[in-house]
Amino acid sequence: MKIRVATFNIRNSSAPDGDNAWPVRRNATVAAIEELDADVVGLQEVLPDQLEYLRWRFSRYEIVGVGRDDGMSAGEHSVVLVRPGDWKVETHETRWLSDDPGTPGSVGWDADLTRIATLVWLRHLNGTTIGIANTHYDHAGEVAQLQSSRLIARWVGGGLPWIVMGDLNATPDSPPLKALTSAGLRNAVPVEAGGSWHDFTGAEDDDRIDHILITENWKVVDAAVSHFRPGGRLPSDHWPVVATLDLG
Template sequence: MRIRAATFNIRNSSAPDGDNAWPVRRDAAVAAIEHLDADVVGLQEVLPDQLEYLRWRFPRYEIVGVGRDDGMSAGEHSVVLVRPGDWKVEKHETRWLSDDPGTPGSVGWDADLPRIATLVWLRHRNGTTVGVANTHYDHAGEVAQLQSSRLIARWIAGALPWIVLGDLNATPDSAPLKALTAAGLRNVVPVEAGGSWHDFTGAEDDDRIDHILVTGGWRVADAAVSHLRPGGRLPSDHWPVVATLELD
């Protein structure tokens, strides 16, 4: 049984990015997602207008996730896209990375902004269920980043196989990543695959802050950072990260 999973911070549409603003690069962002050829994609920084566009461009996909500001439609979403095929959404929920994870808009610890994780339970056509968590850690709060890892680890503990996707705003050797690996998760993309954040420079060797981690039981068939520039256009200020995973 196989699943191809990806994570991609598409950069919010409200940012003053000039020649790299969302209306200029949205076709490239869609092409980059399509090129990943993934069954499930976790996207971060998705604002309502971007979500509307993605629903239009991916009409057959299941797209789940709520806004971080109000638990409905306001603010950034960490949505999960599921391609039609072997996998279907069984259920999903959004939790806030805070001491009060059920309260929409809650801010945790020293975080600058509300942060969320979208948890999705996927059922394979053979009846097997796996979990996918798509998240975006705070960019400023070091305590919040570490506590967010501890929350994620607690939420996915158990027998169910899980895949964690997201922009963790932390490098592989950082405390938040070490907290996840100490809890039994494995970072599947090798360091030599290159960086994932480039701030619209196109650099391929900057920091790796976008990650795919898995619990025990998963085998990694392949994993990479995609440095594709559709039509020569940078699709975001991050590169997507993708992995093909197998489960007995």
């Protein structure tokens, strides 16, 4: 029983990116997502106008996730796209990376911004259920990053097959990643696959801060960082990370 998953920070549309602004590159962003050929894609930094565009371009997909500011539509979303096929959304919820995960807009610890995780339970046509956690850690708060990993580790415990993915703003050897791996998760994509953050330079060897982590139930079939440039255009300031997994 295989599933192909990907995580991709698409860069928010409000950023002053000049020649790399969202209206200029949004077709390339869609093309980069399509190139991944993934059953499930976790996106980060999705603002409402971007979500509207993605719902139009991926009209046959199930797309779930709420805005981090109010638990409805305001602010960035960490949405999960599920391609039509063997997997269907059974249920989903958004939790805040804070001491009060059920309160929309709550900010955790030393975080600079409100941060969230979108949790999705998927059911296969054969009745098997798995969990997907798509998240975006704070870029500045080191305590918040570590505490976010501890929250995630608690949420994905219990034996259900889980896939944790997102922009963790932390490298593989950092305390937040070690907190996840010490809790039983493991990296699906090897470090030597290349960097994921490039700040619109196109570099392929910068920091890996976008990750896919899996519980012990999963076997990795293949995994990579995609450096695809549709029409020569950079689709974001991050590269997508993708893995094919087998539940066996």
